[in-house]
Amino acid sequence: MGPVTAADIALDIRDLRKAFGGVRAVDGCTLAFPRGKISGLIGPNGSGKTTTFNLLTGVAMPDSGQIFYKGEDLAGMKPYQVFRRGITRTFQVTRVFREMTVLENMLCVTALNVSERVARARAYELIDFVSLTRLRGEYAGRLSYGQQKLLEFARALMTDPEVILLDEPAAGVNRTLLQDLLAHIHGLQERGKTIVIVEHDMNVIMNHCARIFVMDYGVKIAEGPPAEIQKDERVIEAYFGRRRG
Amino acid sequence: MATHEHVRNVLLLAALAVVLAVLPPALSVYLKSFVMFTMMYVVLALSWNIISGFTGYTSFGHVAFYGIGAYTCAVLVADHGWHWISTLVVAAALAVVVAVAIGYPVLRLKGPYFAIAMLGTAEGTRVVVTVWDSLTHGGLGISFPSVENSLETYYAMLVVMLMTILVAYIVGHSRFGIRLNAIREDEGAAEVLGINATAYKLAAFALSAMFPAVAGGIQAYKVLYIDPPSVFFVQITIAMALMSMLGGKGTVIGPVVGAVLLYSAQELTWVNFPTAHLIAYGLFIIVIARFMPRGLIGFAIDRGWVRKGMVH
Amino acid sequence: MEKSDVRSLYLLAAFLVCAYSLPFLIGIQFGTVRADEQWFAYLATVVFAGILQGGVYAMFAVGLTLIFGVMRIINAAHGEMVMMGAYLTWVAFFYLGVDPLLALVFTLPIAFLLGVALQKVLLNAVVGQPELTALLVTFGLGLTMIYVAELIFTTDFRTIPYAPQTVQVTRTIAVGQNKLISFVMAVSISAAVYLFLKFSRLGKAIRATALNAEVAMVCGINVQRIYLVTTGIAVALAVAGGALVSIQFGFNPETGVVYTLQAFAIVILGGRGHYVGALIGGLMLAVLENLVSLMIPNGTAAVELAAYGLMIFVLLIRPGGLMGVKEA
Ligand SMILES: Nc1ncnc2c1ncn2[C@@H]1O[C@H](COP(=O)(O)OP(=O)(O)O)[C@@H](O)[C@H]1O
Numbered sequence: 001m002g003p004v005t006a007a008d009i010a011l012d013i014r015d016l017r018k019a020f021g022g023v024r025a026v027d028g029c030t031l032a033f034p035r036g037k038i039s040g041l042i043g044p045n046g047s048g049k050t051t052t053f054n055l056l057t058g059v060a061m062p063d064s065g066q067i068f069y070k071g072e073d074l075a076g077m078k079p080y081q082v083f084r085r086g087i088t089r090t091f092q093v094t095r096v097f098r099e100m101t102v103l104e105n106m107l108c109v110t111a112l113n114v115s116e117r118v119a120r121a122r123a124y125e126l127i128d129f130v131s132l133t134r135l136r137g138e139y140a141g142r143l144s145y146g147q148q149k150l151l152e153f154a155r156a157l158m159t160d161p162e163v164i165l166l167d168e169p170a171a172g173v174n175r176t177l178l179q180d181l182l183a184h185i186h187g188l189q190e191r192g193k194t195i196v197i198v199e200h201d202m203n204v205i206m207n208h209c210a211r212i213f214v215m216d217y218g219v220k221i222a223e224g225p226p227a228e229i230q231k232d233e234r235v236i237e238a239y240f241g242r243r244r245g
Numbered sequence: 246m247a248t249h250e251h252v253r254n255v256l257l258l259a260a261l262a263v264v265l266a267v268l269p270p271a272l273s274v275y276l277k278s279f280v281m282f283t284m285m286y287v288v289l290a291l292s293w294n295i296i297s298g299f300t301g302y303t304s305f306g307h308v309a310f311y312g313i314g315a316y317t318c319a320v321l322v323a324d325h326g327w328h329w330i331s332t333l334v335v336a337a338a339l340a341v342v343v344a345v346a347i348g349y350p351v352l353r354l355k356g357p358y359f360a361i362a363m364l365g366t367a368e369g370t371r372v373v374v375t376v377w378d379s380l381t382h383g384g385l386g387i388s389f390p391s392v393e394n395s396l397e398t399y400y401a402m403l404v405v406m407l408m409t410i411l412v413a414y415i416v417g418h419s420r421f422g423i424r425l426n427a428i429r430e431d432e433g434a435a436e437v438l439g440i441n442a443t444a445y446k447l448a449a450f451a452l453s454a455m456f457p458a459v460a461g462g463i464q465a466y467k468v469l470y471i472d473p474p475s476v477f478f479v480q481i482t483i484a485m486a487l488m489s490m491l492g493g494k495g496t497v498i499g500p501v502v503g504a505v506l507l508y509s510a511q512e513l514t515w516v517n518f519p520t521a522h523l524i525a526y527g528l529f530i531i532v533i534a535r536f537m538p539r540g541l542i543g544f545a546i547d548r549g550w551v552r553k554g555m556v557h
Numbered sequence: 558m559e560k561s562d563v564r565s566l567y568l569l570a571a572f573l574v575c576a577y578s579l580p581f582l583i584g585i586q587f588g589t590v591r592a593d594e595q596w597f598a599y600l601a602t603v604v605f606a607g608i609l610q611g612g613v614y615a616m617f618a619v620g621l622t623l624i625f626g627v628m629r630i631i632n633a634a635h636g637e638m639v640m641m642g643a644y645l646t647w648v649a650f651f652y653l654g655v656d657p658l659l660a661l662v663f664t665l666p667i668a669f670l671l672g673v674a675l676q677k678v679l680l681n682a683v684v685g686q687p688e689l690t691a692l693l694v695t696f697g698l699g700l701t702m703i704y705v706a707e708l709i710f711t712t713d714f715r716t717i718p719y720a721p722q723t724v725q726v727t728r729t730i731a732v733g734q735n736k737l738i739s740f741v742m743a744v745s746i747s748a749a750v751y752l753f754l755k756f757s758r759l760g761k762a763i764r765a766t767a768l769n770a771e772v773a774m775v776c777g778i779n780v781q782r783i784y785l786v787t788t789g790i791a792v793a794l795a796v797a798g799g800a801l802v803s804i805q806f807g808f809n810p811e812t813g814v815v816y817t818l819q820a821f822a823i824v825i826l827g828g829r830g831h832y833v834g835a836l837i838g839g840l841m842l843a844v845l846e847n848l849v850s851l852m853i854p855n856g857t858a859a860v861e862l863a864a865y866g867l868m869i870f871v872l873l874i875r876p877g878g879l880m881g882v883k884e885a
Pocket residue numbers: 020023024025043044045046047048049050051052
């Protein structure tokens with residue numbers, strides 16, 4: 001794979017910083033996620049991956065730095081403004097709307113100016129896809145954790161977004177469903193979507209991502225295709241060298 | 246929900262409207278006023294439910310809007326000679342303006358903080374109304390010119406109640422409504438999914454403020470005398486919350502059922518046990534909140550009589 | 558401290574400066590501020606009396622903040638518990654002829670047990686529920702208490718004549734003996750509770766539970782027992798507050814509501830669940846109230862507005878209050 005040029009970059013993150021009190025969760029991180037590809041974002045626990053997603057989606061305010069998307073700086077925007085520009089995400093710990101049915105979880109995502117018929121058709125299709133058809137009228141809070149993960153994934157796709165950020169999508173999802181999920185992620189990529197996956201399951205990362213970004217202590221320490229990353233000294237060091245409690 | 250269900254529900258509502266419209270000649274003065282106040286509590290509970298049941302922001306000071314409506318009507322009729330019906334429009338508009346002005350800062354607070362802030366807002370409004378005697382005659386209250394109005398106010402309340410039910414029904418079966426639910430369940434996640442929570446909360450708050458103000462205005466004209474303690478009475482807020490909870494908050498039918506049941510029960514105990522009824526009421530609040538926070542609708546859902554969710 | 562945290566603290570400080578100058582400005586407008594020697598004597602007296610009163614406020618507000626801190630429950634019946642304390646004292650004084658302060662020896666254990674019972678029967682069921690449930694349950698309890706009290710004692714205002722002499726504190730400041738005694742009692746009781754929370758095993762367990770109930774549970778703390786003790790102490794503090802209020806002011810069954818709102822305001826101002834915050838908040842509210850009643854005509858309404866205004870603005874500027882307790 002050749003070097004990434006500006007036109008191929010979907011999300012261009014420059015020198016992003018965020019501290020919580022004394023903890024510098026993201027500490028001058030620069031990342032460029034390629035357009036239309038599946039990227040992996042990995043790193044030890046606490047290295048700042050989720051915080052990066054939070055900064056990208058307006059959930060947290062960056063202290064400094066820029067996030068360019070289609071020539072616009074997303075830094076400091078409200079979450080719903082980021083969403084309207086076609087960027088969506090899932091959460092590491094699921095955040096389904098517990099006392100709403102599966103169908104309602106899906107429907108509430110589409111904007112009010114989309115017709116009810118279109119919204120429903122889309123919701124039914126995605127619910128079928130994640131095999132929750134029989135649970136359509138059940139409260140989301142009654143679903144198993146794996147099912148909640150799937151619902152959250154399906155929910156993120158309701159509006160056909162351009163960029164999809166998945167925070168540990170595989171955790172708690174059973175193997176067969178995981179294969180379906182990955183197949184669908186590839187399907188999305190083939191339709192030109194940009195996908196970023198944070199994941200601890202190295203099989204998922206190494207077999208499905210075109211490009212991998214490695215974070216440690218809030219900065220990017222390595223970047224490249226899977227084969228290179230697997231051999232990278234710094235990555236091995238970050239994961240196995242010195243571990244904190 | 247399938248179209249035929251909506252048609253059925255609208256027909257049911259129309260039938261209710263017709264029954265209530267032809268009823269008055271058959272009713273005694275007392276019963277007429279009983280039905281009117283029952284309808285008023287339906288309006289109050291359903292409105293409270295829009296911000297607190299659908300959206301999850303427990304307004305513990307909703308009586309503020311009721312009181313504002315009552316005072317708008319009283320001041321304009323008694324001091325400025327307006328026709329009482331036209332004051333209701335002003336009351337609604339004023340309530341919406343106040344709701345937006347108060348809601349913009351206060352709706353940033355969550356959970357118990359919002360509840361306390363609203364309690365403070367309502368009490369604060371009462372004190373301001375009491376102090377501002379050049380406008381409101383202060384603690385003396387305001388009397389209306391005495392007229393026979395039981396029929397007028399009955400029909401006015403009927404119209405307002407039908408409007409409130411219709412609005413609540415539309416909200417409760419729309420994506421607007423489930424977006425409010427999403428804010429209730431997890432505001433942060435809702436925003437990440439494209440919902441401008443601030444705007445939705447304000448809209449819900451304004452909507453839930455409007456009808457109580459109109460009801461307050463009608464009520465003022467009906468009883469012909471108001472003063473700050475009576476129209477800014479904390480227990481009116483409690484009634485809204487309790488009725489919604491009794492029937493099932495976050496639904497459309499729940500607050501209606503709750504209002505009818507609770508108001509009837511209150512009236513019966515009040516008539517039969519004038520001294521004990523207040524104590525009974527306090528205990529009743531405790532029992533409802535302690536043992537059935539999900540309300541009657543919760544029982545119905547658990548037994549499969551009612552489907553889960555607002556949109557099917 | 559984060560940047561926004563510091564900023565909100567400055568904003569809060571600025572707001573408080575405005576809040577305290579407002580009575581003076583309005584007073585100048587109405588000509589109640591005279592700036593002569595006699596007026597300064599009034600002012601000093603009022604501030605001093607405010608501080609004395611604040612000690613009592615702080616004490617019963619601590620009860621509210623304890624329950625809120627440990628269980629995230631707003632006890633809307635807190636003021637009624639204060640009222641109950643006043644009536645208990647009144648009964649002890651007029652029917653049993655017991656000195657109001659001596660009466661505390663048996664009213665406080667009774668109050669503690671009532672708190673334990675309250676926790677068992679009602680509050681345990683509402684811990685962790687949406688705020689409305691707890692609000693309604695405790696509000697219902699408050700109503701029941703009010704009407705039971707009206708049934709027994711009628712709505713007449715009661716007073717307890719106790720230590721009515723005035724004490725000349727300095728050349729210009731003179732206050733009622735009962736106020737001084739109340740203050741001393743309130744400070745002693747507050748200090749005792751503070752020492753208990755700070756140094757005893759049980760007290761530490763209470764604080765740990767307030768910080769994080771789950772972690773406390775993992776550390777082997779019996780959280781259920783902590784809840785019982787917390788509510789017991791909270792009710793005892795309210796009843797003690799009632800006793801001290803009863804020897805200074807008149808009361809009837811409906812006065813409780815005002816105390817509930819004052820306690821809310823104090824808890825919000827100090828920072829919920831924060832012990833020292835409640836003490837500071839109590840002093841600040843009482844002083845502000847006294848300044849308002851000195852300088853603003855139409856006193857009582859304005860005094861009430863002071864509490865509501867303080868509460869709402871603090872909530873908006875800095876929901877964590879003076880002590881910056883983080884939003885739950
Ligand atoms: N809201 C927050 N408040 C305080 N510290 C936080 C917050 N969010 C994350 N952190 C801290 O920031 C660091 C990075 O966390 P995170 O981004 O969740 O890591 P990852 O997702 O890579 O495991 C951790 O030390 C974490 O404790």
